[in-house]
Amino acid sequence: xxxxxxxMLLALACLFSTEAHAGWQDKLQNLMNPESKxxxxxxxxxxxVSSSQEMTYATERTVGQSLALESMQRFGKPVPNEAxxxxxxxxxxxxxxxxRRSTIPYQFVVLDSPVRNAFAAPGGMIFVSRGxxxxxxxxxxxAAVLAHxxxxxxxxHALKSIRRAQFLQGVGTISxxxxxxxxxxxxxxxxxxxxxxxxxxxxxxxxxxEADLAALETTYRTGYDPxxxxxxxxxxxxxxxxxxxxxxWFSTHPPLDERIARLSSRxxxxxxxxxxAKVPARFAKTVKTTKKQK
Amino acid sequence: MKKTIVALLLLAxxxxxxxxxxxxxxxxxxTALKAEQSVTAASVAELPVGAELTVVEGAGRWLKVxxxxxxxxxxxxxxxxxxxxxxxxxxxxxxxxxxxxxSQINTAKADSAxxxxxxxxxxxxxxxxxxxxxxxxxxxxxxxxxxxSDKELRTFLKEGKIGEYAQ
Numbered sequence: 001x002x003x004x005x006x007x008m009l010l011a012l013a014c015l016f017s018t019e020a021h022a023g024w025q026d027k028l029q030n031l032m033n034p035e036s037k038x039x040x041x042x043x044x045x046x047x048x049v050s051s052s053q054e055m056t057y058a059t060e061r062t063v064g065q066s067l068a069l070e071s072m073q074r075f076g077k078p079v080p081n082e083a084x085x086x087x088x089x090x091x092x093x094x095x096x097x098x099x100r101r102s103t104i105p106y107q108f109v110v111l112d113s114p115v116r117n118a119f120a121a122p123g124g125m126i127f128v129s130r131g132x133x134x135x136x137x138x139x140x141x142x143a144a145v146l147a148h149x150x151x152x153x154x155x156x157h158a159l160k161s162i163r164r165a166q167f168l169q170g171v172g173t174i175s176x177x178x179x180x181x182x183x184x185x186x187x188x189x190x191x192x193x194x195x196x197x198x199x200x201x202x203x204x205x206x207x208x209x210e211a212d213l214a215a216l217e218t219t220y221r222t223g224y225d226p227x228x229x230x231x232x233x234x235x236x237x238x239x240x241x242x243x244x245x246x247x248x249w250f251s252t253h254p255p256l257d258e259r260i261a262r263l264s265s266r267x268x269x270x271x272x273x274x275x276x277a278k279v280p281a282r283f284a285k286t287v288k289t290t291k292k293q294k
Numbered sequence: 295m296k297k298t299i300v301a302l303l304l305l306a307x308x309x310x311x312x313x314x315x316x317x318x319x320x321x322x323x324x325t326a327l328k329a330e331q332s333v334t335a336a337s338v339a340e341l342p343v344g345a346e347l348t349v350v351e352g353a354g355r356w357l358k359v360x361x362x363x364x365x366x367x368x369x370x371x372x373x374x375x376x377x378x379x380x381x382x383x384x385x386x387x388x389x390x391x392x393x394x395x396x397s398q399i400n401t402a403k404a405d406s407a408x409x410x411x412x413x414x415x416x417x418x419x420x421x422x423x424x425x426x427x428x429x430x431x432x433x434x435x436x437x438x439x440x441x442x443s444d445k446e447l448r449t450f451l452k453e454g455k456i457g458e459y460a461q
Contacts, residue, residue: 057382061414062414062416062417062420065413065414065417065434065438066417066420066421068434068437069417069420069421069424069426069430069431069434070424072430072433072434073426073430077429077430077433078433078436078437085440086440089440089442090442090446090447090450093442093447094447094450094451094456097322097323097324097447098321098322098372098373099321100321100375100377100379100380101379101380102321102322102323102343102379103323103343103379103382104382105441107437107438107440109437125437139454154380155380174416175415175416176415176416176418176419179416179419179420179423180419180423184419184420184423187420188420188423188424191420217375220372221321221322221371221372221373221375221457222372222456222457223372223451223456223457223458223459223460224456272354275460276460277454277455277456277457277460279454279456282453282454
């Protein structure tokens with residue numbers, strides 16, 4: 001027993017001693033060097049990790065834009081109101097630039113659809129429906145919904161979901177010329193897989209919870225009250241019974257009660273959240289006026 | 295025996311502060327190191343996304359930090375994170391390619407300049423094959439042309455009294 005205690009203490013001491021720590025750091029550094037022994041071991045291990053991690057940003061953007069065309073076919077065109085679109089872009093970019101992936105350009109679009117939904121295409125194009133916007137009551141709530149979608153883009157959730165697509169097993173890049181051939185067919189099929197994942201089946205529940213927590217963190221960092229993510233879900237919960245559900249946040253996301261519970265327990269991390277911005281007046285002025293015009 | 299245990303524990307405790315130095319990474323675009331805890335204070339240095347900082351003091355909304363080249367100043371807590379930002383993959387580099395994070399970010403910027411020119415040739419070809427209506431291609435062009443400048447965003451946050459601009 002004594003020797004066991006000693007072993008444990010020795011292990012602890014090694015872990016905490018600066019010298020040993022430096023050695024451990026060296027090994028970690030080596031992991032990043034593909035030529036090192038550690039790097040080669042890791043390289044083998046990461047090959048089974050999703051190919052999406054190797055997709056270039058340019059290809060990711062092409063995937064996103066192609067998906068954007070399909071989503072407008074399905075849900076309708078953007079609401080023809082430039083002031084509204086600009087406002088949603090300002091709120092969205094405010095949170096996106098404080099997200100874990102802040103250096104890529106983001107575009108936010110309000111689609112003219114009554115289905116209450118929001119989704120993110122790879123590369124940074126984010127869509128929110130007029131139906132979901134109707135439920136939102138202040139700028140912080142809009143920021144939370146958009147930050148949830150930014151979270152999906154940042155973590156490349158959509159691409160990770162379709163990592164078995166044939167296109168990603170091959171070269172994984174596309175040009176206008178290769179789009180015409182067999183690579184193009186694989187590309188089209190992958191866009192089909194993405195539509196089915198994002199619009200019908202939904203992403204993995206774990207990804208949704210991850211995006212919810214990212215929304216809390218990003219809205220908080222930007223200066224919006226992160227509790228807005230919870231209040232918007234509570235509003236959706238009230239509407240759940242009367243909603244047909246098809247294609248909405250209800251059908252493609254985990255149960256609202258569970259999301260609300262997980263978010264509520266994480267809110268403790270932000271004790272000063274109540275003092276942060278909600279900005280109901282500017283939201284009402286821009287979004288509610290638009291509703292009246294319609 | 296007891297002495298050995300105590301010595302080992304002391305060793306562990308002594309080494310702890312070396313590990314305890316809190317690190318933060320810049321996650322937001324346009325972050326500056328400020329001379330004081332205010333958005334209107336003079337900038338000591340510009341901090342690129344991905345820059346590693348050591349926390350000197352502070353909790354709450356402003357942190358006193360030291361940059362890698364030894365400059366000290368204040369940074370708004372919302373602009374940094376306790377985890378590094380996502381690195382972009384440019385060129386043909388994989389996750390463990392030999393590009394540095396900075397060059398990967400630069401690649402993303404170069405790509406973004408390309409993407410904001412409107413529908414890319416690849417997407418135009420995709421639309422052709424799919425028989426996408428011309429009107430939807432125009433809508434996508436309009437979406438891609440909508441840009442938010444840093445100045446517009448600062449004004450927007452200031453007017454809404456959000457984050458660094460809260461009173």
